[in-house]
Amino acid sequence: MTGPDDEGHRPDLDAEDRDGDDLDLGLGPGLDEATAGDDGDALTWRAPDDEDSHRGAFGDYGSTGAGFIERTFRERILLVGVTLPPAHDDDTEASLDELELLVDTAGADVVGRVLQRRSRIEPATYIGSGKVAELRQLADAVDCDTVVFDDELSPAQQNNLEKRLGRTAIDRTAVILDIFAQNASSQEGKAQVELAMHRYRLPRLRGRGTSLSQQAGGAGGGLGARRGPGETQLEVDRRRVLRRVHKLEAELRDIDQHRATQRKARHRSRTAHVALVGYTNAGKSTLLNRLTDAEVHVEDRLFATLDATTRRLALPGGETVFATDTVGFVRKLPHHLVQAFRSTLDVAAEADLLVHVVDASSPDPELQMAAVRDVLDQIGAGAVPELLCVNKADLTPEAKRLVDRHPGAVAVSAATGAGIEELLAALADRLRAVTTVVSLEVPFARGDVLAEIHREGEVLSEEPGSAAMEVVARLDDAGRARLSEFVVGP
Numbered sequence: 001m002t003g004p005d006d007e008g009h010r011p012d013l014d015a016e017d018r019d020g021d022d023l024d025l026g027l028g029p030g031l032d033e034a035t036a037g038d039d040g041d042a043l044t045w046r047a048p049d050d051e052d053s054h055r056g057a058f059g060d061y062g063s064t065g066a067g068f069i070e071r072t073f074r075e076r077i078l079l080v081g082v083t084l085p086p087a088h089d090d091d092t093e094a095s096l097d098e099l100e101l102l103v104d105t106a107g108a109d110v111v112g113r114v115l116q117r118r119s120r121i122e123p124a125t126y127i128g129s130g131k132v133a134e135l136r137q138l139a140d141a142v143d144c145d146t147v148v149f150d151d152e153l154s155p156a157q158q159n160n161l162e163k164r165l166g167r168t169a170i171d172r173t174a175v176i177l178d179i180f181a182q183n184a185s186s187q188e189g190k191a192q193v194e195l196a197m198h199r200y201r202l203p204r205l206r207g208r209g210t211s212l213s214q215q216a217g218g219a220g221g222g223l224g225a226r227r228g229p230g231e232t233q234l235e236v237d238r239r240r241v242l243r244r245v246h247k248l249e250a251e252l253r254d255i256d257q258h259r260a261t262q263r264k265a266r267h268r269s270r271t272a273h274v275a276l277v278g279y280t281n282a283g284k285s286t287l288l289n290r291l292t293d294a295e296v297h298v299e300d301r302l303f304a305t306l307d308a309t310t311r312r313l314a315l316p317g318g319e320t321v322f323a324t325d326t327v328g329f330v331r332k333l334p335h336h337l338v339q340a341f342r343s344t345l346d347v348a349a350e351a352d353l354l355v356h357v358v359d360a361s362s363p364d365p366e367l368q369m370a371a372v373r374d375v376l377d378q379i380g381a382g383a384v385p386e387l388l389c390v391n392k393a394d395l396t397p398e399a400k401r402l403v404d405r406h407p408g409a410v411a412v413s414a415a416t417g418a419g420i421e422e423l424l425a426a427l428a429d430r431l432r433a434v435t436t437v438v439s440l441e442v443p444f445a446r447g448d449v450l451a452e453i454h455r456e457g458e459v460l461s462e463e464p465g466s467a468a469m470e471v472v473a474r475l476d477d478a479g480r481a482r483l484s485e486f487v488v489g490p
């Protein structure tokens with residue numbers, strides 16, 4: 001989001017056709033309704049060539065990361081949190097601590113925070129109107145550029161707050177989207193983030209000021225930006241964003257198809273698949289690097305990883321599994337991101353086992369674990385068996401306490417390597433429990449059956465016995481049933 005102009009106001013705040021409540025389109029419906037109208041537009045509207053670049057409708061965040069937070073200077077930010085029953089102020093403070101870390105990661109400075117205890121959210125302004133006036137005074141006094149609210153603001157709330165505060169008001173979602181935009185590096189990651197940003201911004205598009213054609217200057221003012229008869233600038237803007245949304249959706253569908261083909265190949269090989277999941281900064285990438293030669297980028301930064309990396313991992317006993325590192329979770333992970341990152345997150349839903357990595361040194365590991373399970377439920381991975389891996393045991397004795405409280409959990413330090421052998425042994429054990437390893441005896445003459453076992457499952461060992469070939473293989477229930485006459489043991 002752009003910073004204030006010289007008078008300390010965003011230009012679009014003064015646009016007369018901005019009436020917040022009229023613009024409250026809601027997130028999903030706003031998109032659908034506009035989507036429906038977009039097909040007709042295709043006849044009268046030709047995109048200028050530059051539309052294909054990553055230059056998004058609101059700036060260049062596709063490639064340079066410029067998102068919601070100004071990057072030419074460090075914005076001064078005020079945080080606002082509301083305590084709703086049954087939560088306590090401590091919970092709000094903890095959430096604001098995390099928001100402060102997010103804002104810092106996005107590259108801005110927090111200059112103060114404001115808390116309000118309420119029985120419910122004020123529909124028009126999120127906080128009470130007296131509090132808004134107080135907030136305005138404080139914002140003026142500390143000369144802040146932007147106010148960040150800890151929960152998602154509706155487009156109307158955001159609009160009303162900006163009018164009354166005389167400065168940019170954004171929410172936690174925008175901050176997280178901003179960080180994702182800065183960190184995306186692969187083509188897929190960039191497309192996913194840009195899509196999430198557009199979907200988030202679409203219902204928040206405003207009449208003037210933020211006009212795309214005005215912002216894009218000469219390049220964007222081409223044929224496509226011309227208004228049709230009776231069409232407002234806002235409609236033109238929406239149309240353009242929707243075109244971009246559709247293009248990104250198509251691009252991601254292609255990538256997803258490619259991914260599905262890879263998945264099918266892995267599935268055919270019947271090799272078990274383990275996904276590393278967990279809160280952001282828990283040490284998932286460090287752990288994958290420790291377990292394999294993945295060389296995934298590791299950083300003491302939130303959301304360092306946005307792409308899934310898969311590597312083969314050898315377990316004690318000789319079998320090999322696939323292990324995938326993936327994007328970290330956070331409390332109140334924006335719904336738009338979860339949707340846009342669907343194909344990346346599917347890895348968890350399709351895994352045979354999740355290794356849930358938790359940072360024992362974080363302020364509240366149990367809360368982070370709960371947040372991770374929330375997101376897992378959201379992405380359809382709630383029922384996948386989980387092995388809890390308590391990481392950063394080198395930093396705190398809390399790791400041992402967590403393991404005691406969670407039977408089956410393993411404490412490790414991905415950084416030092418302590419506990420890794422125990423983790424691998426536990427992994428092998430748990431995988432044995434979720435897929436079936438069976439022993440078979442196949443007459444030497446039945447090469448066809450041997451071939452079938454190789455096709456159906458993963459052969460772990462194959463040795464000639466006295467009377468027949470002795471095979472140990474991982475099979476699913478159906479394969480086991482088909483080959484039952486050769487099965488001699490579990």
Ligand SMILES: Nc1nc2c(ncn2[C@@H]2O[C@H](COP(=O)(O)OP(=O)(O)OP(=O)(O)O)[C@@H](O)[C@H]2O)c(=O)[nH]1
Binds near residue numbers: 278
């Ligand atoms: N002391 C200590 N630090 C660790 C350990 N594991 C990871 N770290 C550090 O924690 C930070 C985050 O590690 P990552 O592996 O990037 O964490 P991640 O879960 O992949 O994080 P995101 O990809 O951002 O979600 C880095 O600075 C790591 O060096 C550990 O066992 N002990």
Ligand SMILES: [Mg+2]
Binds near residue numbers: 286297304305326
């Ligand atoms: Mg990572």
